[in-house]
Amino acid sequence: MVQAPIEKKSANNSSVNTDELKQKIEEIYNLPFPELIFQAQTIHREFHNSSEVQFCTLSNIKSGACPEDCGYCSQSAHHKTESEVYGLMNIEEVLKEAKEAKDNGATRFCMGAAWRSAPDNYQFENVLEMVRSVKEMGMEPCVTLGMLKKDQAEKLKEAGLHSYNHNIDTSPEHYENVISTRTFDDRLETIQYVQEAGINVCCGGILGLGETKADRISFIASLAKLDPQPGSVPINVLAPIPGTPLYEQGVTNPVDNFEVIRTIATSRIMMPKAQVRLSAGRLEMSDEMQSLCFIAGANSIFSGDKLLTTDNPESSKDFQLIEKLGMTRRVKAEI
Ligand code: SAM
Ligand code: DTB
Numbered sequence: 001m002v003q004a005p006i007e008k009k010s011a012n013n014s015s016v017n018t019d020e021l022k023q024k025i026e027e028i029y030n031l032p033f034p035e036l037i038f039q040a041q042t043i044h045r046e047f048h049n050s051s052e053v054q055f056c057t058l059s060n061i062k063s064g065a066c067p068e069d070c071g072y073c074s075q076s077a078h079h080k081t082e083s084e085v086y087g088l089m090n091i092e093e094v095l096k097e098a099k100e101a102k103d104n105g106a107t108r109f110c111m112g113a114a115w116r117s118a119p120d121n122y123q124f125e126n127v128l129e130m131v132r133s134v135k136e137m138g139m140e141p142c143v144t145l146g147m148l149k150k151d152q153a154e155k156l157k158e159a160g161l162h163s164y165n166h167n168i169d170t171s172p173e174h175y176e177n178v179i180s181t182r183t184f185d186d187r188l189e190t191i192q193y194v195q196e197a198g199i200n201v202c203c204g205g206i207l208g209l210g211e212t213k214a215d216r217i218s219f220i221a222s223l224a225k226l227d228p229q230p231g232s233v234p235i236n237v238l239a240p241i242p243g244t245p246l247y248e249q250g251v252t253n254p255v256d257n258f259e260v261i262r263t264i265a266t267s268r269i270m271m272p273k274a275q276v277r278l279s280a281g282r283l284e285m286s287d288e289m290q291s292l293c294f295i296a297g298a299n300s301i302f303s304g305d306k307l308l309t310t311d312n313p314e315s316s317k318d319f320q321l322i323e324k325l326g327m328t329r330r331v332k333a334e335i
């Protein structure tokens, strides 16, 4: 008897021809700027309220001493940086931060831990408790804990997790220039477990890692190929951290603002339903630059005066900007 081939599941849509997809993305990315913005706005308006911005707040629930060697990160044990090192925060402290975030307008609370992979012990149980409590407070709970096993993804779903953040960071081609302690495929494996558990995937990356335009196009193709596509796409601009291998690169060769806007607009067109989040890097952006990002289809920001280890604009400044633009803050959480 001939056995049917075992279908190997993957995080990606296998019917997509990657070369054709990259070619399509390249054409969009390189459109004359006004045409690109027009197309992005048209799609944005079809799928979203284009005047609304979602506020998400981060908490660094476990900081530093991470065994991974991500070349941009202040929390890697491989780099000598000034950033704080501490173990998993207790539940009460985290919930205090969550309440402050809610009072300051956040509808999503994202808890990040500097782990290579989520542990299988009481610490994971504590994270599950944090997820349940944040949900009870009426916010969308999100965590980013590094790599997950299948059963951990299932437990997070049971606890009521809304989103799991796990970035691919850059193109598959550029990946090994940035990180050597894990592969692009390791990233996809966790994303697949999260998809299979029915959790919303939050997946994006960083611009300014010394990538080429072709890398940015390939990065967007890798995101757009995910099946289902990510519910949120954080677009970070490298925050150059002294002591990290990418510090010099970030200071001497920062990514051009127009490349950031083109990446946002192309992501909006390729992933119409996603929340596209203007993430790290806003502190250095003018109000006009941030406004162009919103016009290009970004509809979410990280709010609160701190990201994980670096500074972020104060909430009062963000409120002023949103008001100046006649835009509104999203008030309803998806829970
Ligand atoms: N350890 C977990 C992981 O790597 O998935 C979670 C925390 S990690 C800090 C979350 C994301 O923050 C990274 O994937 C990266 O995209 C972003 N990030 C970290 N350091 C950054 C920096 N210096 N500038 C911009 N984005 C950064
Ligand atoms: C994401 O894409 N950006 C956030 C969140 N996901 C976890 C983190 C940004 C970190 C910026 C550098 C820092 O503060 O250490």
Ligand code: SF4
Pocket: 066, 067, 068, 069, 070, 073, 074, 075, 076, 077, 113, 114, 115, 116, 146
């Ligand atoms: Fe660790 Fe995440 Fe930083 Fe990489 S990005 S060093 S995995 S905390």
